[in-house]
Amino acid sequence: MTSSMASRGVSSSSSSSSTHRWMYDVFLSFRGEDTRHNFTAHLYHALHMKGINTFIDDDEVKRGEEISPALLKAIEESKISIVVFSQTYVSSTWCLDELTKILECKETNGQMVLPVFYKVDPSDVRYQKKSFEKALAKHQERFKDDIKVQRWKAALTQVVNLSGWHLDNYENEAKFIDNIVQNVSRIVNHTYLHVAKYPIGIESRVQQINSLLSIEMNDRRIVGILGAGGIGKTTIAKAINNLIASRFEGSCFLANVRETSKQYLGLVQLQNTLLSKILGHTVKVDNVDEGIIMIKKRLYSKRILLILDDVDDKLVQLDKLAGEVDWFGLGSRIIITTRDRKVLTNHGVDLIYKVKELDSKEALELIGWNAFKGDKPTDDFLELMEHAIRYAGCLPLALEVLGSDLHGKDIHQWKSALDKYKRIPHTNIQEILRISYDGLHENEKNIFLDIACFFKGWQVKPTRSLLLMMHRLFSTQEQRAKLVLQPNYYL
Template sequence: MDDKQLQRGDEVTSALEKAIQESRIFITVLSENYAPSSFCLNELAYILKFIKGKGLLVLPVFHSVDPSDLRYQRGSIGEALANHEKKLSTNSMEKLETWKIALHQISNISGYHWKNGNDYEYEFIKKIVEMVLRKINRAPLYVADYPVGLESQVLKVKLLLDVGYDEVVHMVGIHGIGGVGKTTLSVAVYNSIADHFEAICFLENVREASNKHGLPHLQRNLLFETVGEKEIKFTSVKQGISIIQHRLEQKKILLVVDDVNKQEQLQAIVGRPTWFGRGSRVIITTRDKQLLACHSVKRTYEVKELNDHDALQLLRWNAFKFENVDPRYTYVLNRAVTYASGLPLALEVIGSNLLGKSTEQWISTLNQYERIPNKEIQEKLKVSYDALEEDEQNVFLDIACCFKKHDLADVEEILRAHHGHCIKHHIGVLVEKSLIKISFDGKVTLHDL
């Protein structure tokens, strides 16, 4: 917004730069009846450069101008640029190229297009106002009480999503072991980029919801959240697929499909990128990275356990509700961090269960956990084990009980005596489902819990 305190000129001032960075939505009106000034073109180029990885939504409004004219600098826009070229010195030709690139970029972002004769201008403006109101009044989803170590991971996933590049539809997979924070990360990313999309939908606990209510229920939820229709009726998954494709192929949507464990869930809900409008983004969270490969999701991010510093910080916040803690608790805190091995779920459960307890109670509880694991943590982690075939469960138990940190080649040779040549397949499945890992030096490892 240009107010009296922002002096106009050829360059983007520091005050205007600050105003842009504190904004959420940038509406740029491109009109056949308006020849853009050098100031406007500088501002446009700056903003398009600034939005990379940021939370700013760029909304182009094409008023009696064809986006393709902008893309190729034809018509009145082309004439305006030609006039600028005459005024610019030889040393300023680079600036002209920057403006041309900015106009090309803005023409590739989906926005609102008004043509004379289509509808009344006031109705067109009303649509834009309503859209902006929906976005600024949107309540973010709950992320976490203490989002320790989350910010850097959010930035990495946002780079994979490449929000702002509207020529393509990207699907990004987030995978890792149970309780490591995949859902928390996906919610944080979802909140930070939601304003960039026409419609948004977060389908939580897909594994559980599909088991309880069936896939058509999830398909109806997706359609309700994105197109707003409550009474969409269909009787089969195939019918649902057809309706999703028809209703969403022109919409720029953000969709999170959380905790997927079967290929049929992805086929019913996200299908192919062509189901959604240009610029759409789909985030899939799963414990099974092979599901992502089978669905041709090439952009993936593995959520790792917290390092000791972040783990200790998260535990302190959950157990004491502040960061500075009585030094008498140093020993038990470090012992709990070692026990949790960087798993946020375990750190949160332990911290909450020991809130306000003495050091003696901490020691007693940790002794108990080492004998008999906490049920709340174990139930969450056991989901992956329960989904395995019987032979794979046996191989996992053999490795967990006897062969942790052994060489992979030795483990395969020993277990081949019982499982035959299928052993390579079984170990491959355990790796894909995030139950075991093969270290860089060829050793079989798994999380302590």
């Protein structure tokens, strides 16, 4: 790998790790003559009273043909855009340009767009029928610019595909607004989890898991994230939480389930956290059985996201926290991260994503960021970086530990440190890998140790279990190597 390739990788990670800071929580896009003094005014007031920082344009009279730079800036700096479609919304080129800009910001800045169909049929917007068809025909005749009109039509079709609200002529408008405000409040007040200092390779893995989750479907699903210790399961789960949690009625990320459940009343503590996070207020149960009943009773109708991180199920953790998927409402998603495939198969989980190790480019990028903190490494270091990657086995956590340990060292110190690691394994990396070994049953540990001795060239008397295991597993060199890092995945 050349130094120029390495520097490009470092540059790309910098942008992906940055976080956007919003000036406004909500931008309101609406047709003034339809809703300024009724629906939009009431919605703005309700958002404001809830403490939601909302931008509303009060200068419609001063509008010209083009959106002002100040308004464009307000759209760009808003976390959420609420688009209120009314009968004459499409009659305004200003509104159509606003909508186009809003959807552009959705793609570039990750903003959320929430359409409100105020006494109009969403299908009329999607297919540009009735008043929408007439308005667009007038625009096309006026501007003689088919490309601009086609862009507006595409924006209208795109926005209808997003989740939003439809108010017809028979609904209670006050309750309708209250529902919008509650949902927006949940999105605005959602607590984001720190994912990683350098989130290399996270986005592609999150996308693959997101396709398994299919959160647009109104069913219930459990998805497993499987992989060795240090491979990035928790990091990926946090990124998924940040991406989709605001789209559920309640969410909870239960970290360190395995360790917490070992503590006195640990499972009760986890149940209390689960209930309190999802319901939005403190809930206290005194024992596990009470907790199960409470979870079923309070959450059976709620569309929730529950992430159970680092489960080994030795204390039947899943039965106490998410025994059946129908404990929760339609549309709910349960995500389980674990090192042990048996945890998932025993619980009937069919949708499993096995986390892949970083590829060579991603590994080089990650160790480069940790070792050089954004500075471009010289060519002399690239070969040593590749040696370090081979030692760490492309495990993200191991690469972070190793890169941080080598930060600030000159090339001679790098060589000395890598030579030392060959003789005396790095303590922190050994601890990462040992977690998988400690999770095995005694018989499995003995088999693993026999295999380890075999690879070291030591004489061992093979047991029948060992011979059967080797015959079943070791069809390729890659499988033999992976057993060392993920023993409980195979055993």
